[in-house]
Amino acid sequence: MDPATFESRAAVILTGLGFNSTTIKKMTKDMSGGWRMRVALAKALFVKPTLLLLDDPTAHLDLEACVWLEEYLKHFDQTLVLVSHSQDFLNGVCTNMIDMRLKKITMYGGNYDAYIKTRTEQETNQMKQYHKQQDEIVHIKKFIASAGTYANLVKQAKSRQKILDKMEADGLIQPVAPDKVFSFKFPEVERLPPPVLAFDNISFAYDGNPEHNLYTDLSFGVDMDSRIALVGPNGVGKSTLLKLMTGELECQAGRVSKHTHIKMGVYSQHSSDQLDLNKSPLEFVRDKYSHISQDFQYWRGQLGRFGLTGEGQTAKMATLSEGQRSRVIVG
Incomplete structure (x- = not known):
């Protein structure tokens, strides 16, 4: 060492x-x-x-x-x-990529862009071969069906059937399996006049000491058309600012004003901060939004849009991966 x-x-x-x-x-x-x-x-x-x-x-x-x-x-x-x-x-x-999407390992040389280019070319060729083979199968089946009882045609029909059987035995070309796409839908919401959320001369320090303020006399407003990114190194107070917005933290000076009809959706860095790990995804969303629906089937459908199906919906949150838990919060 x-x-x-x-x-x-x-x-x-x-x-x-x-x-x-x-x-x-x-x-x-x-x-x-x-x-x-x-x-x-x-x-x-x-x-x-x-x-x-x-x-x-x-x-x-x-x-x-x-x-x-x-x-x-x-x-x-x-x-x-x-x-x-x-x-x-x-x-x-x-310098190399391993594709595991289809529950099998496929090796590709090059970086991610090279992988996408090669994979796209392969999938394009695969679909061409698939359609060609399907057209050939349809043609063969039509010939067999129309052969009737004519001796020479029956003989040809049997020969074509052998070709069809061999194709199936060798394994038919499969269509390209599309990547899973998640559907995000944002319902219409009531338009609120500005400011929807306002900071008026905010000052904040975790220990209450003005010398340790993360913010001093901070003022800004957020309206319905705002799209804001908080940028800066760790520790400067980005997450703290979000917590002041939600009311999880209280400022020492100044005032946070919220419109009376504001509704907030929050997604944290760590899913364990927001989830009850002793509940299943189905139990969690139904209990959290019981005023919308108590029906498990309704919430099963909502979670299914984000790739949580079957066992994933009934398993306890503690047994799910971080990515699966994150989908519950987004959903």
């Missing part, structure tokens, strides 16, 4: 992942889930593994840390197996 350079090498990795001279000395028990994941990632990189397995490593990273990790992995000279939902990240890091 080369103890003489241990701290400096660890510091380089941790700093790249967003830690500073203060947070690098913080106890992990006092960190959020996202920062703990960064420590775990740093640990995996530090040991210089011959096989590095990364499961969605950018999920808890801000943009700067993602850029640093991508550059680091570009120069990683051992075997890397990576799961990611970021196409840009896959393009920058990977």
